[in-house]
Structure formats: structure tokens, C-alpha cells
Amino acid sequence: MKKTFYTLGMALFLAAPLTSCDKKLAIDPVNNVNADKALETSSDVEAALVGTYTGLQAVGSYGGYIQLTSDLLADNGEESFVGTFSDPPxxxxxxxxxxxxxxxxxxxxxxxxxNRANNVLANIDKLDSSAKRSRVEGEAKFIRAALYFELxxxxxxxxxxxxPSANPGVPLVLTPTKVLDASSQVKRNTVAEVYTQVLADLTDAETKMKAGGALPAFAANSAAEISTFAAAGMLSRVYLQQNRFPEAADAANRAIAGPFSLTSTYAAEFRSGASNTTEDIFAVQISAQSGSNALSTFYKTRGDVSIEDKHFNQYGTTDERRTLFTVTSGKRLSGKFDAVNGVGSNVKVIRLAEMLLTRAEANFRAGTTVGATPLADVNRVRARVGLTPLVALTxxxxxxxxxxxxxxEGFRLxxxxxxxxxxxxPLPGTAVLPWNSPRLIFPxxxxxxxxxxxLEQNEAYK
Incomplete structure (x- = not known):
């Protein structure tokens, strides 16, 4: 596999710190370690890891844009963007x-x-214990892999x-970029090369984090920190996307084996405020000082996304999930991401219900029963929202x-x-786009x- 260095001119230099939301992080110096700063001590490297986590909190990441934009691109008449932003339409x-x-x-x-993650990985040897080295390396590799998978x-x-071995993917950058020069004029790696790197990072992360070590200082509980269970959960997503169903079932089963349980109600999972729940395998932490949950803004506070009957009518009349929708000024809105005390709840990146449904689908397609039968897993999810159990499964x-x-939550695309x-x-509403339409890919x-x-442009935008 080819290593590359990127110009990614803007991304680079990290200096363009993420988004305006990152300005709030200035109140906590440990979250503001520059990715190109020379890391000299074990504490420096751990602080740099914290700075890497803040990238996941940003609105341009799991703070909302990744989920919103992928769902809008995949929409098939089940929601509409009716807000005033010019880009989402x-x-x-x-x-x-x-x-x-x-x-x-x-x-x-x-x-x-x-780039922040790469900087941490380049300085792993400066950590003062083997347990820390394993934990920090695993967490940094998870972050890098998750973002390459999204990209x-x-x-x-x-x-x-x-x-996949011929299709252009995205540039793979595996070492810190500190200077922009001719070597930064990179080409795109192939889709296969990107997936290979993602799987390697996540597999290594799952192994490394089993060695554990103490939670970093910012972690209020295990769901705030990337864990071996989170790595297994992300692996299950990647395998499912590749239609590698036995591997997806096995990875989901490893994630489910952690100390997790479904919340008593569906609403309790998403309206937990700054607290994590028993269902959260990994959640991005949000507070008034740090991070963003733009999903609560787009789907409810501003009313930018209207939910159409085509989606709403698929919920059974006794389904608790149906009760989270409200109608305001003629628009049906989702209250799934309602803010708590004026602050969006922590963003659920990987949760138990997803893993149960992934295991169910992967087992069903593979004809296996790893961990549980597909019917049992689906009925476990249905029971939480008040639906009667199915007696057969398709x-x-x-x-x-x-x-x-x-x-x-960003799964539709x-x-x-x-x-x-x-x-x-959607407009004019007659053209049918196949699943592999070039228009279902970002420029x-x-x-x-x-x-x-x-840097080769995608087909629909040349």
C-alpha cells in the first residue's frame, strides 16, 4: 500500500481548527494542544490525544454534519430539508x-x-508505561480509522x-504533516487501499486497548473513551459495508459482550444530556463548553428537517419511537435529539441497539447464530419500544x-x-437514481x- 502526504491544503494545517465551535475549547488548554507542536513528555502525548478527541466533537464530524449530510443524500422522500442554510438543499x-x-x-x-492522530502515533514511545502506550495507540488508530471510513x-x-482496487478513494496520510511542499501534491489512494488501512487500524486498536490502562483524565465513564468494544463495533460496520457477513457478526458479537444494556425507553437513550447511558458503547461528549450536537439543532430547534408521512407511517401505532415526533407550524419534526437544559445530549456514535441489529442481519445473511438467533436480536430491540415480538423473520x-x-443517525447512505x-x-421528483449513481457521492x-x-475530481463534478 502506498503512503502519501497531503496538501489537503486547508485541512492542514490544523490550524484551521476544525470549526468555529472549536473556539470554545480555548478555555481548557489541554484540549488546545497544537498537532504540530513538538511532544516531549508522556503528559504531552496524552494531552495531544485529548486534542484529537475534540476533532470528533466538532460540528463537521460526529457533531452533526457527517450524519445529516449522508442521510440527506440518501433520502428517498422520507424527509425534506426546509431550513434556510444554502448548502444542505x-x-x-x-x-x-x-x-x-x-x-x-x-x-x-x-x-x-x-493529522492530530498521526502526531500522537508518531510519539507513542514517549509515553511512560506500556499500558499507556497500548491504550493511546489504540484510541488514536480508532479515530484515524473511523474518519477514513467516513471519508x-x-x-x-x-x-x-x-x-475497489481500481476505484479512487481518498488520500491516505499516515504520518504527521507539518510542512506543505511539493511532496504534498498527492493522488488519491484506491478504495481498497483505504479499506485495508481502516481494517488494519481497527484490528490493531481492538487488540491494543485490551491492554487498557487507566482512563484518560477527561473520561467521565467508559463510554466517553474509545474502548476495545468500540473498535469491535466499528469493525462490524466496515465488514457489513463490505458484505463480509461472518466477520460482521463476529465483530458485533464482541462489542455486545461488553458491559452494555438497552435503556429502559428509547427516549432515555437520546435525552441523557451530558450523561452517557448503559447503551452507549462510544459517545462523543458534549457540554456548554465543548463540542456540538447539531442534530438537535437541525432536527428540532430550528426545524430544518421535516419528516414526511412516508417515513412516519412506517412506525407501528404502539411504537414508542413514533411518539418522539411532533408537528409544529405544519412541519413534522423529530424530537429524538431534543436538547437537555439547553445543551444537546452526547452524540451516540456506537450503541448496543445498532450492534444487535448488525449481528441479526449478518447472522441471517450468513445462515449462522453467533451469539444469538437473528429473531432474538430483532425482538430484543422491538421489545424496548413496545412492539410485539415477531414469530418469523425476513x-x-x-x-x-x-x-x-x-x-x-447517519446510516441511510x-x-x-x-x-x-x-x-x-426530489425535484422535480421523477428521475430515479440507482444506488451507484455518481450523484450519490460528494465532490x-x-x-x-x-x-x-x-487530486482527481469525482465523475459527476468534472
Missing amino acids: QIFRKNILRDNGFVSTIWINAYSTI VRLFAKDWSDGT LPAILLERKLELAF GDLKRNKESVTE IPKRETDINPN
């Missing part, structure tokens, strides 16, 4: 301009955070679309349960592509291709 209509601000922010934030799914063809029933349980589902263009941001002539 382009994504919703599948007519994205190369200078789309939301798309650019995702790219910039991801590479800035990856390759948003900015490149799906794994099942053509030949693949469409599993996929429907997954869609409703994980609604608005990946699921649409791996299941080869088409979408209808490489214009500022990137302007800076780097070696």
Missing part, C-alpha cells in the same frame, strides 16, 4: 456544487483530526461498485427495523448502497482540487 436534491460548505467542512475537519464512503464509490423485516431504530436501493430525485472540495492538480 444541494445535498438533499443530489445536485451538489464543488464549493459546498458542509462538504468542505467534513473534509477539512477529518484531515485535521487525522471513503462519502467521497468515493461504494465497496460493491465496480473494482431480511426486509430486519432492514426495516434497522432503518427505524437508527433513523437520522451506507445501507442504501450496500443493499443496492435506488432513490428518486472533492473545489479548494482542494484547486490547490492540488493531482
Whole structure:
């Protein structure tokens, strides 16, 4: 596999720190360690890891843009963007301009955070114990892998679309970038190369974090820190996207084996405020001082996303998830991400219900019963929201349960592509786009291709 260094001119220099939300981090110096700063001590490296976590908190990452934009791009008449922002409607209509601000922010934030992770990994030997070295290396590799997985799914063809070893993915940058020069004019690695790196990082992370060590100072509890269970959970997502069902079932089963349980109600999982729940395998921490949960803003506070009858009517009349929708000024809104005390709740990145549904689907497709039967896993999720148990199971029933349980959490685009589902263009509403349409891929941001002539633009945007 080819190593590359990126210009990613803007992302780089980390200096463009993520988004305006990051300015709030200045109140806590440990969260503001520059990624290009020379790390000299064990404490420096641990502080740099904390700074890497802040990249995941940003609105351009798991703070909201990744989930919102991927769901809007995959929408098939089940939601509409009715807000005043100019960039999301382009994504919703599948007519994205190369200078789309939301798309650019995702790219910039991801590479800035990856560079922070690379800086931590380059200084692992400075940590003062083997346990710390294992833990910190595992966490940094998880962050790098998770963001490369998001990037390759948003900015490149799906794994099942053509030949992954030939299709352009995204540039892989595996060492810290501190100086921009001619070597920064990189090409895109292939989709296969990116997936190979993602799987290698996550596999290593799962192993390394078993060695554990004490939680970092900022971790209020285990869900605030990336763990071996989180690595297994992310591995299950990657394997599912590749249609590697036995591996997906095994990885999900390892994640489920952790000390997790479903919350008593669906609402309790998403309205936990700054607290994590028993269901959270990994959650991005949000407070008035740090991080962003823009999902509560887009889906409820501002009312930017209206939920259509086509989606709402799929919930059974006794389904608790149905009760979280409200109608305001003629728009049906989702209250799933309601703010608590004026602050968005922690963002649930990996949770137990997802793992149960992944294990169910992967086992069903593979004809296996790793950990539990597919029927038992699906009924466990249904029971929590007040639905009667199914007595028999079909693949469409599993996929429907997954869609409703994980609604608005950023899963639709990946699921649409791996299941080869088409979408209808919302305006004028007649063109049907197949799952592998070039318009269901983000453009490489214009500022990137302007800076780097070696960075090939995606087909729909040339």
C-alpha cells in the first residue's frame, strides 16, 4: 500500500481548527494542544490525544454534519430539508456544487483530526508505561480509522461498485504533516487501499486497548473513551459495508459482550444530556463548553428537517419511537435529539441497539447464530419500544427495523448502497437514481482540487 502526504491544503494545517465551535475549547488548554507542536513528555502525548478527541466533537464530524449530510443524500422522500442554510438543499436534491460548505467542512475537519492522530502515533514511545502506550495507540488508530471510513464512503464509490482496487478513494496520510511542499501534491489512494488501512487500524486498536490502562483524565465513564468494544463495533460496520457477513457478526458479537444494556425507553437513550447511558458503547461528549450536537439543532430547534408521512407511517401505532415526533407550524419534526437544559445530549456514535441489529442481519445473511438467533436480536430491540415480538423473520423485516431504530443517525447512505436501493430525485421528483449513481457521492472540495492538480475530481463534478 502506498503512503502519501497531503496538501489537503486547508485541512492542514490544523490550524484551521476544525470549526468555529472549536473556539470554545480555548478555555481548557489541554484540549488546545497544537498537532504540530513538538511532544516531549508522556503528559504531552496524552494531552495531544485529548486534542484529537475534540476533532470528533466538532460540528463537521460526529457533531452533526457527517450524519445529516449522508442521510440527506440518501433520502428517498422520507424527509425534506426546509431550513434556510444554502448548502444542505444541494445535498438533499443530489445536485451538489464543488464549493459546498458542509462538504468542505467534513473534509477539512477529518484531515485535521487525522493529522492530530498521526502526531500522537508518531510519539507513542514517549509515553511512560506500556499500558499507556497500548491504550493511546489504540484510541488514536480508532479515530484515524473511523474518519477514513467516513471519508471513503462519502467521497468515493461504494465497496460493491465496480473494482475497489481500481476505484479512487481518498488520500491516505499516515504520518504527521507539518510542512506543505511539493511532496504534498498527492493522488488519491484506491478504495481498497483505504479499506485495508481502516481494517488494519481497527484490528490493531481492538487488540491494543485490551491492554487498557487507566482512563484518560477527561473520561467521565467508559463510554466517553474509545474502548476495545468500540473498535469491535466499528469493525462490524466496515465488514457489513463490505458484505463480509461472518466477520460482521463476529465483530458485533464482541462489542455486545461488553458491559452494555438497552435503556429502559428509547427516549432515555437520546435525552441523557451530558450523561452517557448503559447503551452507549462510544459517545462523543458534549457540554456548554465543548463540542456540538447539531442534530438537535437541525432536527428540532430550528426545524430544518421535516419528516414526511412516508417515513412516519412506517412506525407501528404502539411504537414508542413514533411518539418522539411532533408537528409544529405544519412541519413534522423529530424530537429524538431534543436538547437537555439547553445543551444537546452526547452524540451516540456506537450503541448496543445498532450492534444487535448488525449481528441479526449478518447472522441471517450468513445462515449462522453467533451469539444469538437473528429473531432474538430483532425482538430484543422491538421489545424496548413496545412492539410485539415477531414469530418469523425476513431480511426486509430486519432492514426495516434497522432503518427505524437508527433513523437520522447517519446510516441511510451506507445501507442504501450496500443493499443496492435506488432513490428518486426530489425535484422535480421523477428521475430515479440507482444506488451507484455518481450523484450519490460528494465532490472533492473545489479548494482542494484547486490547490492540488493531482487530486482527481469525482465523475459527476468534472
